[in-house]
Amino acid sequence: GAVVSQHPSRVICKSGTSVKIECRSLDFQATTMFWYRQFPKQSLMLMATSNEGSKATYEQGVEKDKFLINHASLTLSTLTVTSAHPEDSSFYICSARDPVSGRNEKLFFGSGTQLSVL
Amino acid sequence: TQLLEQSPQFLSIQEGENLTVYCNSSSVFSSLQWYRQEPGEGPVLLVTVVTGGEVKKLKRLTFQFGDARKDSSLHITAAQPGDTGLYLCAGVSQAGTALIFGKGTTLSVSS
Numbered sequence: 001g002a003v004v005s006q007h008p009s010r011v012i013c014k015s016g017t018s019v020k021i022e023c024r025s026l027d028f029q030a031t032t033m034f035w036y037r038q039f040p041k042q043s044l045m046l047m048a049t050s051n052e053g054s055k056a057t058y059e060q061g062v063e064k065d066k067f068l069i070n071h072a073s074l075t076l077s078t079l080t081v082t083s084a085h086p087e088d089s090s091f092y093i094c095s096a097r098d099p100v101s102g103r104n105e106k107l108f109f110g111s112g113t114q115l116s117v118l
Numbered sequence: 119t120q121l122l123e124q125s126p127q128f129l130s131i132q133e134g135e136n137l138t139v140y141c142n143s144s145s146v147f148s149s150l151q152w153y154r155q156e157p158g159e160g161p162v163l164l165v166t167v168v169t170g171g172e173v174k175k176l177k178r179l180t181f182q183f184g185d186a187r188k189d190s191s192l193h194i195t196a197a198q199p200g201d202t203g204l205y206l207c208a209g210v211s212q213a214g215t216a217l218i219f220g221k222g223t224t225l226s227v228s229s
Contacts, residue, residue, distance in 0.1 A: 006160075034216055043124075043206055043222040044161065049215070093160050095217075107217055109160035 002028045004096050006110025013084055014118055021079045021113045023094030029074035030096035034107065035067075038091040047092075050077040084117040091115075121145075124207055124220030131227055134196050139223045141207030142189040150190045150209040151217075152181055161206055164192075197227045 003026040013019050023033055031052045036044040048069050049057040056069035066088075068080040081088050092113045098106035123142045131137055141150065149168045153161035165174050167183035167190060174181045178201075180193040194201055207220040 009158075036219075041204065041222075041224050044208075044219045046216050046218060091158075095160075106166075109162075111160050112158065114158060 002026075002096070002099065002108045004030075004094065004108045004110045006094050006113055008113060009111060010114045010116075012116045012118065015085050016083055019081045019084055019115060021081075021092055021094070021115075023077045023079070023096070023110050025075045025096045025099075025108075028096075028099040030077070030099065031074060032097045033071060033077040034095045034097075035069060035077075035079050036093045036095065038093060038112075040091075044093060047079075052077075081115065084115070086117045089115055089117045122207055122209060122218060122220035124223055126223060127221060128224050129226070131197055131225075133198055133227055133229045135227075137194050137197055137225070139192045139194075139205055139207075139225075140189070141191065141220050143209075144188065146187050147209035148187070150183060150187075150207055152190070152192050153206040153208060153219075155204040155206060155222075157204075194225075197225075199227045199229050201225060202227050 005024045005026050007022050011019055033050040035047045037047050038044045046059050047062045050069045050071040052071045052074050058064050066082055071077040094110045095107040125140050149166055151166045152164045154164055155161040165176055165181045167181055170185045170187045172183045178195045182191045205223045208217050210217050
């Protein structure tokens, strides 16, 4: 199956700094990628839908200026957490839509990034 | 907002016991999926159910999709410690454009 690579797997940063998380589709082109956020022992909450070459679509309650998403190529989407604060500490997971079926039910997930803001 | 209600939220059982996890919604879904997630990793797809009333089996796991395609269940027979993890149901509603997840069931199976 298709592979989605996410880096870094873990990052610790100081409060006020910005952190960039990369999500790459390794063997296919992903026109659409999704970013999720997950708190410990809780479910995945959709943050935004990233579309190649256009602005991301953010879910209600997600700050666009806080979580910058860039999908500049068909194989790379990035999520930048700007001016991170301890409350931004979470597990961030990206996913890409199946390139064959193009169905949103069929997603390939990255392995996630654990962000800890001190 | 399309919601998927999942229950129970936490389940702690002994090895060999059976259990059922439920996923319910007031909305109709074209399909529902079940995932299992280990700590620090992305979710792994277990099964997708598409047809109302459909039943799928994966070894000791049995998945059912409700006739009205608004609910689903996951039944595990003779649970083993290796079944421990977070189980998530997910789906794309007929009006939706992205995969949404239920709140998850944290299962702990002790030997």
